[in-house]
Amino acid sequence: MKFAEEQYEKGDYYYAKEYYEKALLYDSSSVSILWKYAETLRAYQDYPNAARYYGKVYEKEEARLYPNSLIYYGMMLKQSGNYEAALEVFKRAKKRYARDKRGFAYKKSREEISACVWAKSTIDDSADVVFTNLPETVNTKNAEFGHLVFENKLLFSSLRADSVHTNEEVYENDYHTHLYYSDKQDDKYTRADVVKELFYKKMNSGNGSFSLDGKRFYFSLCSEGEATYRCKIMVARYEDGRWADIDSLGEIINEPGTTTTQPAIGEVMGDEWLFFASNREDSKGGMDIYFSVIKNGNQYGKVKNFKSINTMGNEVTPYFDRENKVLYFSSDFHEGYGGFDVFEARFENNEFSKPKNLGVPVNSPANDLYYFTYGDTAYVSSNRIGSLFSKNPTCCSDIFKLYPTPEPEIEIPEETLEELNARLPVTLYFHNDIPNPRSWDTTTTVNYIDSYNDYTQMLPTYQKEYAKGLGSERARDAEEDIEDFFIEYVDQGVRDLQLFRDLLLKELQKGAKINVQVKGFASPLAKTDYNVNLTKRRIASLVNYLRAYEGGVFAPFMKNTAENGGRLVFTEIPFGEYVADQLISDNPNDKKNSVYSRAAAMERKIEIQSVTFIVEEDSLIQALTAEKRIIDAGVRKPGEKIEVEFSIRNQTSVPVKITAVTIPCNCIAVPEFDREFSPGETVRFKATLDTSDFMGHTVKSIEITTGYAQNLELMISVEVKE
Known part of the structure; x- marks a missing residue:
């Protein structure tokens, strides 16, 4: 031990x-x-x-x-x-x-x-890039970290020992990180050589960034201290391919008693900035990213904490893309896939944007660090599966590169909406009786995002109400449980919607004609026919969100006026509470369970369930429509046979024949349809529901198929009580 x-x-x-x-x-x-x-x-x-x-x-x-x-x-x-x-x-x-x-x-x-x-x-998202690790002239079974490309050379650091036995026992205590370079010719990398001028026998050197004029080179020099490195930033003069006049930066940057490392130079608002990582006293926690404005090449302004990106965790390895004005860094606290993930913060309108995860394949469940770009190629250092190793597949980092997939000589049109459908279902949640409470309207002017923002502000109310009457421990569990619902479902629904939205717009801008099917649900607190209208309003709020997004970028597709012929239509299926968990309280006096419980909140939602192409010759997605798709039979005794009447109409300009009628059980009887419906013809028919085998809330459906893109679904709802 x-x-x-x-x-x-x-x-x-x-x-x-x-x-x-x-x-x-x-x-x-x-x-x-x-x-x-x-x-x-x-x-x-x-x-x-x-x-x-x-x-x-x-x-x-x-x-x-x-x-x-x-x-x-x-x-x-x-x-x-x-x-x-x-x-x-x-x-x-x-x-x-x-x-x-x-x-x-x-x-x-x-x-x-x-x-x-x-x-x-x-995690399963795909990107149109080539992603591969660098050859073994650069990567080894030890650890490599990429820093920059200059003068057709890749500069990187590597953790290597002078003497390592085959079982990985180090026989000499010189297992240090040093700076190396590899000559880069197209996709070829020569065997790496150590940068002799920056080699320190008993210390660790790494990182690297050139000044805006290319005459100064900043790097890190670290001494060992009980499994951690205490680092400071050094600067060297660079001229004619050689480094000289090496010195450390003063105490303004290298604060005594702290680790100061990973320098990166950027140009912000016409000034030269030095970004770096440090664990100094005013950090939010662990390592933070800081910056200092450089004047006249050697005067460093007051060090400032980059508060808009730093967290209670660690933010490290800054890199500034001067051309695109983007700061890249890695964090182990911002929302990511694993340990450290790479994020970007864009400099726009004289400020840096909220950090955004670069997604896969840049990031992985492992640690992804030292992201930088050179031309159309990006580099990242990662210990993900696929790195070179001796015994542990994720022990050590390799340098990986990614670049755009070469464009095919002949563009092949996409035939499916696979990527969009892979995002489904997108589920969006609502507070009770929202939008437009106590209304029988079937539409609304409310934008879903406004509804969502109001909903999330109610979390403290949900926690308080759901925990009422419970002992301290159980009350705390109830509060955490309802908060988990908001994180796992309500917030995630919006993120799923944003990803779906961007993919949908991409397809429409290619000229695709798309039908989006949206289903609505509600908790069983209100009457069935009221909930039908409520779910229609909820679907309308989603449509309003897309119509208003980015100043109306979806509007031409929704109006069928887009110059490229792209079109967006919605098929709305307002289910009301018909598939809600029937154990949920529908007692208006029991708001704890009927409104504020996790179970009730789970049912108040709409779902984007499918995306299909509009077939060109089908000017209408659905041939038949119904005056009332859902008929509520109210409260009935067990064994009653309920007769309801539906009215369906052929809304096309051509005759339509019903090809199939699908019912879920022998409990429903409907007439046979063996003739064509004339254009515009309306037909009334009766259906009989036998309630013998039912108890409580029950919903049964009748699906009518015509050969058109969308079937017509009719439903009968009933509450069976003794």
């Missing part, structure tokens, strides 16, 4: 791991050994095994001895790509840490719930 701890403190996690494994052979039940072994596996970046052992620790001590055991358990599951399991662990952690809502553990758990939900919905 003592030897293992010594190796861990040195940063030799592989050696420490071997000796903790020997210790576990003597005592596999010791929580202390299990914890130290899990910590070592995490440091060694063996995510699946680290998750397993953090799980063992938590089973034994339930975060009493090691408060972060549950957080790390979830993080290791997440970094293994097991988002479903990680989500459940973080939900448990959020409840566990709810007593201190200002603390890191609670806020981290809350953030990770949102991140896991988001990651699940986007």
